[in-house]
Amino acid sequence: MVQLCGLLTLQRKPVPLKSISVSVSIYEFVAGVSATLNYENEEEVPLEAIFVFPMDEDSAVYSFEALVDGTKIVAELQDKMKARTNYKNAISQGHQAFLLEEDSSSRDVFSCNVGNLQPGSKAAVTLKYVQELPLETDGALRFVLPAVLNPRYKFSGSPVDSCLDVKTPIVPVEDLPYTLSMVATIDSQHGIEKVQSNCPLSPTEYLGEDKTSAQVSLAAGHKFDRDVELLIYYSEVHTPRVVLEMGMPNVKPGHLMGDPTAMVSFYPNIPEDQTSNTCGEFIFLMDRSGSMQSPMNSQDRSQLRIQAAKETLILLLKSLPIGCHFNIYGFGSSYEACFPESVKYTQQTMEEALGRVKLMQADLGGTEILAPLQDIYRRPSIPGHPLQLFVFTDGEVTDTFSVIKEVGINRQKHRCFSFGIGEGASTSLIKGIARASGGTSEFITGKDRMQSKALRTLKHSLQPVVENVSLSWHLPPHLSAEMLSPEQTVIFRGQRLIIYAQLTGKMPAAETTGEVRLKYTLQGKTFEDKVTFPLQPKPDANLPIHRLAAKSLLQTKDMGLRETPASDKKDALNLSLESGVISSFTAFIAINKELNKPVQGPLTHRNIPRPIVLGASAPLKLRCKAAVPMALGSYSTPAFQPIMEAVSVEDDIAYDTCDIDDFSFCGVTTYKDHHSPGSVENHLVQLIYHQNANGSWDLNEDLAKVLGMSLKEITAAHPAELVDSSGWATILAVIWLHGNGKDFKCEWELLERKAVAWMRVYAGCTMPLIVKAAITFLKSSVDPAIFTY
The missing domain is CATH 2.60.40 (Immunoglobulin-like)
Incomplete structure (x- = not known):
């Protein structure tokens, strides 16, 4: 666990890592990446430098080499234990050595060791990898260059050989001594419409008149305060495709790398x-660890993760169908359940759950997700209601493989839909638990609205x-x-x-x-x-399709050093060595035997600092992590013990409390964009909060505020001979949604559908007359046909 002494404000020693330069080549759905770490030893003693960095867990790392003072050294992929031994032996014999390995606890953290870097010497260490690019709802391909590595919460049962055990110094972003540059070339036979990014880019340069090739680069001066994200829009992205790649010419047919x-x-x-399922048991597992008190991103006025999660949870609760069952768990170092067991979705249970959500805080300590998962899986299933699990977390855990294994063991009884919240969420955890259960994963960073992605996923789970x-x-x-x-x-x-x-x-x-x-x-x-x-088949010296195929196979067999079944370990090791793609069981080792200078005493170690992105300016303080008082139906893990300690960034980021603009209607903070004080968005949240479980609204002052009218006006226009006040209120609310909330339709579509279904049953043949009266009263141009499906 990172202690206070790991927080450095001034660098007293030169940092050997000077810069990171990245070259990205994107062709259709595949990205090839070459990342070079440039080192220089400015000290008078030989060094061993250790750098820990993030990487997307879908990356297939297949090459590692070093250029040292003009000499090129190509690494070999070996059994990890053998590689570690060879590295230590090489260093002890005075050789120069380089080691690249995947973390033992997670696929999305790597460490690079540069051993015996001589005074005045320069080394450029290059690693190469390929990855598939996920497709967003709006048709954008999403490439992410991870730059943020959040500290991973470590508990008593965490593995002891994680590369995160290295006491890596942590410095504020502005004090980070190395830089990042990136150039991306994009090619598509169907044409490139545009490229967007969450970071400042150079203007997009099209390399041909037909716009089938383009190049962008990261603007100078980028700090490691966020992951670098590119959104790439092609002219045709939904067309089925087959890419056929030739195998290696010197490999016999019948082998993975030899055949096309x-x-x-x-x-x-x-x-x-349109008639979504009304059955299902929906369990929402909400991260309430201290790091959820962090902002969603590093931008000014960024909403806190816990607040965004609470708003999303309210929207999901309102969108559930009548007749289903549900429950809510909050987890940290301990966990709590809203109800002792899942309950039927009714007005009463929904209101009780909303009251619990209103009181939710990021106050449960560290991030321990395994215990609540096991509790959920132990409970008997509800006949006719398949389990759908929604997990919201910033994903900062060290027992990733154990969690994925637990989800995989129970894959026959449920589907898991996971959401990574904020910069630096663990791609290994978020993608791993979704893949293990046949669900889907989403990442919410930058200006993404969690609500839209969560509602899209809920629609998936409700479909036949x-x-x-x-x-x-x-x-x-x-x-x-x-x-x-x-x-x-x-x-x-x-x-x-x-x-x-x-x-x-x-x-x-x-x-x-x-x-x-x-x-x-x-x-x-x-x-x-x-x-x-x-x-x-087309030839490609880097064999990206072969590497990705091997990675896909490895993800089914490789569950980490400790969690992989013995029957799969040998297969995973052999597949990794055959394909050249790194795994939990292998590591890249490069040795420069030309350098054979006797080592005078132990090498001087330099752990390369990482940036602290979130809460860097917030004062750390002492707090007593005593057991949190449990509400009815709540549980705590046996290992959770009261302890007095310094609150560290991966455990419970301590912020001075501040006044946040709060909509007191439900205790949920709604983020107001400073460009437009968020009236539509905030009125939408208000309207959603006050909808009843059956889809209707009540005619009251809360609805009047959303409509921007007085309750007296609305009541006076009420055609009482056609419908009662609830029916009138519901018709008005639905028309308001269509007239004012078009930009957020993906968020209210399910609850609007529920409202229309209720009205059709409730109003019957008088529906057209009520709709006409409401449209006339609101002076709306909304098409009455919205009530016909």
Whole structure:
């Protein structure tokens, strides 16, 4: 755990890491990245420098090399234990050595050791990796260069050999002694519409008239205060594609790296079912650790993570269908449940839950998610109500593989939908638990609204299950496809599907084509997508498709040094060594044997500092982490003991309390954009909060404030002969949503649908007359047809 002594404000020794330069090459859905760490020893003694840094867990790291004073040293991928031994031996013998390894507890943290860097010597250490780019709802491809590594909460049972155990100095962003530069080249045969970023970029430079190639670069002076994110918009992004890549020429056929490998991309056009399921057990697992008190990002006026999560939870509760069951857990070093067991969704239970949400704070200490998960899984399932688990966390834990394993063991009884909140959330945890259960994962950073992503996911969980998913290949004789990706059992509407396959056998000499078809059944109807592609594999020296296929396989077998079953360890190790893609069981080791200078005593160690991004200016203070008083139906982990300690950034960031503009209607802080004081957004949150569980609204002062009218005016216009006050209020609320909240439709669509369904049953044949009266009263141009579905 990082103690107060790890917080440095002044650097008394030169830091050997001077800069990080990154080159990104994006072609369609695949990004190839080359990152170079530039070191220089300005001291008079030889050094060993250790740098710990983040990386997206989907990255397939396949190359590591060093250029030392003009001499190039290429690393070899070895068994991790062997590599560590060889590194230590090389250093002790006076050689120069470099070690790159994945953290033992998480796939998204790496460490780089530079050993025996001589006085005055310079070293450029380069690592290369490839990764798939996820597709956002608006059609953007999202590339993220992780720059923020949050401290990971460590508890008594945490692994002891994590690279995060290194007492890495932490400094404020403005004092960080090294810089970051990045250049990205983007290519797409369908054309590039635009490139956006959360960081200042140079103007986009198109390299051709047809806009199929573009280049952007990070503006000078970037600080490590946020991950670097690119949103890339292509002209056609939903078209099915097959990329066929030639294998290595010196590898025998029949091996993964020797045969051609195909990357198949589908975007199934699954029809939306307007009559969403009303069954289901929805459990919301909310991170209430101290780090949730951090802002969403480093920008001014950024909303606190816990407040954004509370608003989102309220919206989800309001959007649940009548007839389902639900519960809410809050977790930190201990955990609490809103109800002793999941309850039926009614007006009473919804109001009780909202009262609990109103009081939620980031006050439960560290981040221990395993215990509440185990508690949820131990409970008996509710017949006819499949479990849907929603996890909201900033993901700063050290037992990542244990958590993913627990979710995977219980994958038959539930689906897990995970949300990474704020900069630096663990991609390994967030993506891992979703993948292990057939769910989906989302990351909310920058200006993203958590609400829209959470509601989209809720819509997924309410849709009927897609069944009988199958993939079939139609290839020439003597050629077959062997699946490398895990069998797909779940497809969600609006989700891209990527599959890898190895083509074995004899490739046709003449130009010919192959075909791959995706079939699935939805509510008894069969759907089929297909794509035809030329059987002419393209050569690529970096073999990105092969590396990604190997990474996809590794993610199914490699669950960390301690959690991987013995039956899979050998397969994972062999696959890693064969493909050259790093894993939990391997590490890159490079030794410069030309440098053979006797070491005079132990090397001087220099741990490269990391930035403290969130709460850097907030004073740390002592607090007693005594057991939190438990409410009814709450539980605490046995290992949770009262202890007096310095509050550290990964445990419980301590902020001086300040007055935050608070909408007192529910105790939830709503973020007001300073450009437009957020009237629409805040009125929307108010309207949502006051909706009843059955979808209706009551006619009262709260509704009048949203409509911008007096209650007297609204009551006077009420056609009492057609409908009572609740029906009148509900019609007015729905019209207001369509007339004023169009930009947030994805957030209120489910609760609006619930309201319209209630009105159709409640008003019957008088509905058209009520709607006409309401539109006339509000002087609205909303189409009355919104009430017809």
